[in-house]
Amino acid sequence: MFRLLYVLLLTLLVAFGQRCTLTPSGGDDGPQFLAAAASCDTVVIPVGEEFNIATRMNMTGLTNTHINLEGTIRFQPDISYWTGNAFFFDFQDSITFWLLGGENIVLSGSGTLDGAGQAWYDAFASNSSLLRPIILTVYQAKNALVEDIHMVNSPMWFNLVYESNNVTYSNINITAVSTSKNTIANTDGWDIYRSDTVVIRDSTILNGDDCVSFKPNTTNVLVSNLSCNGSHGVSVGSLGQYAGIFDIVENITATDISMSNAENGARIKAWAGSDVGSGIVKNITFANFEVSNVDNPIVIDQCYETSSSQCSEFPSNTFIEDVWFNDVFGTSSGATVASLECSPDDRCSNINVNDLNLKAGKGTAKYECQNIVLSGNSVDLFPDCTET
Known part of the structure; x- marks a missing residue:
């Protein structure tokens, strides 16, 4: 009961304030997404729209922020860029596209996070030392809720919870499937590291780790x-x-x-x-x-x-x-x-x-x-x- 009340309060807390609805730029949508998250209480990725992310996103230090993902966020499979610029962690040499952190954060909306993993699956088949990015890292967050999200074809782990407290995932649909002869690898649904009080519930996972x-x-x-x-x-x-x-x-x-x-x-x-x-x-x-x-x-x-x-x-x-x-x-x-x-x-x-x-x-x-x-x-x- 306490957990349900907490989730309801967190959702209400970030539901009011400045609302920014984004429009795809036709290029790299990472900069406008970052700017909106820094200045808007609610950021909307509209239904039916696909946003291309070609540069890393550091959304840490947010407060009372709701990202309403109704459309699709797709991470451009530029392997040479990401292997040199994604955020790096010493732990198991992991890298990530997106750091999401701060206090009282909601990511929801029935939309899709697309890791465009096929290019990575094929590249990893011939280079087992290739560092592959995690789709979403909840990083140094307190009171975070991720719910009603589809996640597809992460190059590596789908979710990493890193140095965070009181994080809930609910109704997450995860799918990783290769369309070539090269198999998927290390596509964990969730990895939790140096974190306390985490709930993962009511979700479906099709993956390879x-x-x-x-x-x-x-x-x-x-x-x-x-x-x-x-x-x-x-x-x-x-x-x-x-x-x-x-x-x-x-x-x-x-x-x-x-x-x-x-x-x-x-x-x-x-x-x-x-x-x-x-x-x-x-x-x-x-x-x-x-x-x-x-x-x-x-x-x-x-x-x-x-x-x-x-x-x-x-x-x-x-x-x-x-x-x-x-x-x-x-x-x-x-x-x-x-x-x-x-x-x-x-x-x-x-x-x-x-x-x-x-x-x-x-x-x-x-x-x-x-x-x-x-x-x-x-x-x-x-x-x-x-x-x-």
């Missing part, structure tokens, strides 16, 4: 009522990637999720090896997950992107505790329906599995585990999990 990923220092997040197709799962992590850095992911709930044709369902992933960081994953709940044709419906992987020999010699320094997998049901693509692979020396604790009803797509259902003692009422499904 994580549906939602909780990156380092993400706390107090609710993800609910998502339909994810073709993804890598709803994922905590990956964590512990960078030496000398301590990562925290805490108080996460992902509930009422439909996951189909995916690599993973509910997942936690952390790095191991000789030159990695450390961290804590605590109080994580995955509940009411329906899976269909999913390779690994339930996953804990403390050897992420690490060889088995390195993982054995240098276990993960990211500790995982107080985790619940509740009411996960449906069918995997193969025999494995759950894989809980922890590092030795009690790096996983209080892992609970309850009310699982998972069937193998092929063969007999396998529940795999390593270095873990389970709690919950499905312990008997994991006969080897008492060994640590």
